Amino acid sequence: MNNLTKIRIKDVAKRANVSVGTVDRVLHNRGEVSAHTRDLVITIIEEMGYKPNVIASALAQKKRTRFALLVPMVDGINPFYLEYEAGIEKAKAELIDFGTLVDVHAYDPILNTFSACLERCLETAPDAIIASPMVLSEADKNRLEAFGWNKVTLFGPNAGHNEALQMSQDAFRSGYVGARLLSYGLPKETTVLVINIGRNALNDQLYQERFAGFRQYLNDRNITEMSIRKIEIEGIQEGDIKKSLTNAFLDYSFVRGLFVSGSHTGKVARFIEEKKLGNIRVVGYDLTDENVQYLRKGHIDFLLSQNPRVQAYRAIMSTFEHHMLDKAFPAKRIPVDIITKDNVDDFIP
Amino acid sequence: MNNLTKIRIKDVAKRANVSVGTVDRVLHNRGEVSAHTRDLVITIIEEMGYKPNVIASALAQKKRTRFALLVPMVDGINPFYLEYEAGIEKAKAELIDFGTLVDVHAYDPILNTFSACLERCLETAPDAIIASPMVLSEADKNRLEAFGWNKVTLFGPNAGHNEALQMSQDAFRSGYVGARLLSYGLPKETTVLVINIGRNALNDQLYQERFAGFRQYLNDRNITEMSIRKIEIEGIQEGDIKKSLTNAFLDYSFVRGLFVSGSHTGKVARFIEEKKLGNIRVVGYDLTDENVQYLRKGHIDFLLSQNPRVQAYRAIMSTFEHHMLDKAFPAKRIPVDIITKDNVDDFIP
DNA sequence: TAACCTTGCGTTATCGCTAACGGGATTGAT
DNA sequence: ATCAATCCCGTTAGCGATAACGCAAGGTTA
8 A cells, every 4th residue: 555665865876877975966956966967866866756754864964953033031021922932842842853953042022122132143143043023123124134034934923024934823814803703793883992902112013903904894894883992001000901991981881892902801801800891792812821711701702812832833843844844834824713711722732 | 052962872871881772772661671770771861861862763763663544535425524635645744754654544434334444454453543433333442442442543523432542623612612603693582593414323423412512502601592493404415405494494584593513514505695594693514615615705604623634634643653752642632713704714725 | 298176976984773683691400 | 510591781784864085087287
């Protein structure tokens, strides 16, 4: 049923009446082969359907390759990012035996030390850079350009530069999904409140795109009878949020749907719980502990997730496969996972 | 930042004043080692944090291992199963260089030739069996018992035997999610219709579990005001279905929510489209071409998916990692993916 | 023509681990 | 005491691919 043995480089060499060294030179364009034998070997490789043994290749590799990973890391402030860690460790463990090392460079997303971090990272002359930036300054872009966009992978919520390899979620589309979920559960002629917490330069673009998707859904459906109110809460402290929400609900007591465009959905849910505001649909983002807790309690209806663990893992592995195994970098983006109380267990580690 | 070199078996041997052969014997319990050196080597392995190089190990492996994969295969009848293929091919390609071969044994789920297939498969004396059965007869169970449950992985919608390794979706929970989605979008005091298409011994258990989950959700919420009607459609031909649905809607014209407990959701959606029945919520299963088409058109609101491609891939890879790399078999089940018109692109190949 | 370079290719040590092989030391049987 | 069996353990030839090394043939220069 199956052929028990794969074609080896030795088999190809024999058929072509050359040595394994020559075949290897052809395979890796290492030169020192005449055009004639080159063509001959290529023909035979295709004829025999030779596929390199990646295991043996990895073992024989003399040169280790090093990936530099730039990720935001903050303790406590935004638990979302800590989620990367498990995915990173998994990828590291799988790649170490392939001679590929992953150096983690952490930057502070609050103080926005990305640029400095990038500079330090570049000094180590990595073979590829895999980064989850908040924003890319022009200086950063120039540095990456000089490094070579083809050796740069961007991932995470704020990934975005067309010349680099990309692995991220479509923020616009996630907002679109959010609007569908919210409107699906609400009567017509209703008002929904979009809440943006922790607004600053770092995450503003992300929230804007999500909101744009949200609004687009309503436009596409000609839902003129459903109107949107929007509030921005600058701080992320419990007190700030409570105060802002209290004020908001004085004006918008009639609201039956909330769309929280960031990961602080749980804080809104807590407010709803404390104020005993019943019968309000809530759609938010990300599987933080707090969010999951309120999802379970029933104060959040849906969470949209981009599974950071999977995202980091895939970004690293896809980069590896692209650079080392000549595979195409996947065009697919990270799926918009829809999480409810019932299937949440399937998505947490 | 990172250690460039892993501890090798040679390093352990030197520290323990033994040869690599002895360390290898300890690592694989091949015996012929005195209790004393055994303990010594184990201690040093733990001290140094030695982790075998899986790449080198795979390359050196003399004995190829063979997995037998038993999957249902029908052309055209139930496109669901064809989905396995991509996942299977991906896993095969990744494992071939690890010296692990995957032989695919296809059985006919309609004629239920599983038992015969299993018997043929056992004659090839595989190292492990990975099967997606419809049902397991007692004879099948006895055969697998004799083969060794610890070498058996069951996956797919009808997986189920506690002693085997398991990779499947929780059917009950998916029904629960379905009920939540349906009730979320419907007013109270409404009637939902559960439609079961293609009922037979093969998929009956699956549908029952989904329905049980569906009903449980309503019970948990004390939704006495939402009532359930249920119809069973034996055939899966277009005509059968249309006739049954026409009859059903004579009785249940007031219904605003449909839960289709199997993969033939698209056929129901077509009926709705043709009869121009507006304002009906539809929740169903599986990303068949037909289903996706009607999801896109807006006649299906949600599809619950168990991503067969991923399921087959994971079943094979997890079995490999469990048997070959001594990793724990993942306890997590396949997530219940919630698919809408907007995020469906993220989930199709 | 001698001395040198270039081109094109074969040979081989190496990566870390596996497992077959063989041999020294100890024990038991006769 | 001799021989065989058993127990433990070291040695080593692979697995397939890589890349450094070396060398023959032909070409170039002085």
